[in-house]
Amino acid sequence: MSLSILDILREHPEEFVSGEYISERMHCSRTAVWKHIRKLKAQGYEFEAIPRLGYRLKSAPPKLNMQTLLTDLNTRVLGKQIKLLDVVDSTQRVAHEWVKEGAPEGAMVIAEGQTAGRGRMGRTWHSPQGKGVWMSLVLKPSVPLHLTPQLTLLSAVALCRAIKAVAPVDAGIKWPNDILIGGRKVAGILLESSAEDERLQYVVAGIGVSVNLTSTDYPQELREIATSLRIAGGETVDRAVLIRTFLQQLEYLYELYTEEGFAPIKSLWEALNVTLGHPVSISGATGVVEGVAMEIDDLGALLIKDNSGKRVKVYSGDVQITGNLPGQPGPGAK
Amino acid sequence: MSLSILDILREHPEEFVSGEYISERMHCSRTAVWKHIRKLKAQGYEFEAIPRLGYRLKSAPPKLNMQTLLTDLNTRVLGKQIKLLDVVDSTQRVAHEWVKEGAPEGAMVIAEGQTAGRGRMGRTWHSPQGKGVWMSLVLKPSVPLHLTPQLTLLSAVALCRAIKAVAPVDAGIKWPNDILIGGRKVAGILLESSAEDERLQYVVAGIGVSVNLTSTDYPQELREIATSLRIAGGETVDRAVLIRTFLQQLEYLYELYTEEGFAPIKSLWEALNVTLGHPVSISGATGVVEGVAMEIDDLGALLIKDNSGKRVKVYSGDVQITGNLPGQPGPGAK
Numbered sequence: 001m002s003l004s005i006l007d008i009l010r011e012h013p014e015e016f017v018s019g020e021y022i023s024e025r026m027h028c029s030r031t032a033v034w035k036h037i038r039k040l041k042a043q044g045y046e047f048e049a050i051p052r053l054g055y056r057l058k059s060a061p062p063k064l065n066m067q068t069l070l071t072d073l074n075t076r077v078l079g080k081q082i083k084l085l086d087v088v089d090s091t092q093r094v095a096h097e098w099v100k101e102g103a104p105e106g107a108m109v110i111a112e113g114q115t116a117g118r119g120r121m122g123r124t125w126h127s128p129q130g131k132g133v134w135m136s137l138v139l140k141p142s143v144p145l146h147l148t149p150q151l152t153l154l155s156a157v158a159l160c161r162a163i164k165a166v167a168p169v170d171a172g173i174k175w176p177n178d179i180l181i182g183g184r185k186v187a188g189i190l191l192e193s194s195a196e197d198e199r200l201q202y203v204v205a206g207i208g209v210s211v212n213l214t215s216t217d218y219p220q221e222l223r224e225i226a227t228s229l230r231i232a233g234g235e236t237v238d239r240a241v242l243i244r245t246f247l248q249q250l251e252y253l254y255e256l257y258t259e260e261g262f263a264p265i266k267s268l269w270e271a272l273n274v275t276l277g278h279p280v281s282i283s284g285a286t287g288v289v290e291g292v293a294m295e296i297d298d299l300g301a302l303l304i305k306d307n308s309g310k311r312v313k314v315y316s317g318d319v320q321i322t323g324n325l326p327g328q329p330g331p332g333a334k
Numbered sequence: 335m336s337l338s339i340l341d342i343l344r345e346h347p348e349e350f351v352s353g354e355y356i357s358e359r360m361h362c363s364r365t366a367v368w369k370h371i372r373k374l375k376a377q378g379y380e381f382e383a384i385p386r387l388g389y390r391l392k393s394a395p396p397k398l399n400m401q402t403l404l405t406d407l408n409t410r411v412l413g414k415q416i417k418l419l420d421v422v423d424s425t426q427r428v429a430h431e432w433v434k435e436g437a438p439e440g441a442m443v444i445a446e447g448q449t450a451g452r453g454r455m456g457r458t459w460h461s462p463q464g465k466g467v468w469m470s471l472v473l474k475p476s477v478p479l480h481l482t483p484q485l486t487l488l489s490a491v492a493l494c495r496a497i498k499a500v501a502p503v504d505a506g507i508k509w510p511n512d513i514l515i516g517g518r519k520v521a522g523i524l525l526e527s528s529a530e531d532e533r534l535q536y537v538v539a540g541i542g543v544s545v546n547l548t549s550t551d552y553p554q555e556l557r558e559i560a561t562s563l564r565i566a567g568g569e570t571v572d573r574a575v576l577i578r579t580f581l582q583q584l585e586y587l588y589e590l591y592t593e594e595g596f597a598p599i600k601s602l603w604e605a606l607n608v609t610l611g612h613p614v615s616i617s618g619a620t621g622v623v624e625g626v627a628m629e630i631d632d633l634g635a636l637l638i639k640d641n642s643g644k645r646v647k648v649y650s651g652d653v654q655i656t657g658n659l660p661g662q663p664g665p666g667a668k
Contacts, residue, residue: 145483195526197483315479
């Protein structure tokens, strides 16, 4: 069909257009019209719908553009080369391929939407079009392999600080690098690294921030455990400003780390964390550990006092905070 | 040209065939005949050449076959799936692709020859056809990322023990995982690993052993610094037996490591090493360190007492042993 719903609604910017009229113009059923509307909503278009009157196009999804992204970006390395894409399967996949073709440090892939966004531990990451920051960043840090977990914590500090700078929300870090607001997940980081012997070759950092999603943008199973900056802060956030702020924070912290080592990063992580001091349950490669999260060590591992009083060190795993979090009286966060 | 030199020589298995006769049969110049002979030599064929008499085929390169490889292979996981190839660019590349298509732990790629074998630090690895063990092994160890360097040392112990078991040579380990005989390099390992946050996803271990090369198999620039089991031990070695022995050693040591941790591996590495106690020069990411190699720590790092008496920890780099090694009165090994 050559004529689209958007074309028809744009002919009547101030009016409501009936479903019947649209279905006649498009030579399709009213059910088909409704399905199209739903699809466009998933792409970030917003409509007003009034029974008997019909539909009105309220807003098109705001798109990122390169000009906006680069304005005021005063980093030295990060984000100096950007691939800005519409919808891809996964920005991580694109970035890994770019590395093989010679992407420089700081190269960045940003997509309006992802159809198969990657999360930790093989999970998918819900990335609706135009609603979030879905990006991958190529880093080539000169850090020995065994210190890579410190970069995981560093990136979490940068993202949490950037989020707090652009939105009126009380965000905190769940070990190692999830960002929560009121116990609900608002952002995640996935560091995929490649090494040759004890030498780190490159890292592709996948960053996902749920920025302007409304609760209907989430599938049912995520509504209780996820949030967005718009839901939590009550206002929409300019995604370009968030991306710029994050890159500036990350570059600043990486320089601090290079000059002064992990100690200042560790302090910043501790100040922002919502894990230490809480009862936790961690499922990792070696089973489930339950206890209280005590501290992190210089390798980024989490020290737990388990329920029998024994100290256990956890290097990786999925943390569930089983006690209450500030600002959240509910049953805990996943 | 349909008739090959090999066809002609095989018609006269016990006789010398003159270059003139060959050039007539093949309708090409005597220079072309000589060039073909040189090419076949590089592929592992051996010829006797007597002036005025001509050429005789002495031996064809022995080829590995799956039957021979699998006979007596009593491992539980390693080498249970094998891709046996003729000549490839790099077994590492093939193995990485296989991982993406779902290669299981222990999957192994073996090639008769490599045209672009990979060495450490972007170097090439000289891999003439039929003369060595050029292979890549897929491992999926449940080891936290920061302990990967321990696997580097473990693999060196397995390879050194396997070499000593199949050839009468005094092989030792240069930190972290080169195998030397009399100060000359006979084998190397390259561990390319991939991780997601602090979780190691998989390792592709590239193993190169110069088994039956003669000195003319090496380009000029390698003759002083490289050796083979045949050169050093004085006899040819069955490559299939070496591969089997290595897989069995590696599996045994990995089980030991899983059960008892790094301590026994560290002791075995120390017993086989030719680095500790020697003056060394190490070029790494942060420049050159010179001093005496003192010990390795539990993360696999090398501790150096530098020339000013200060203790320096080195996580990665290229070691040059600047003092003499046992069995080698020369100027040191690279």
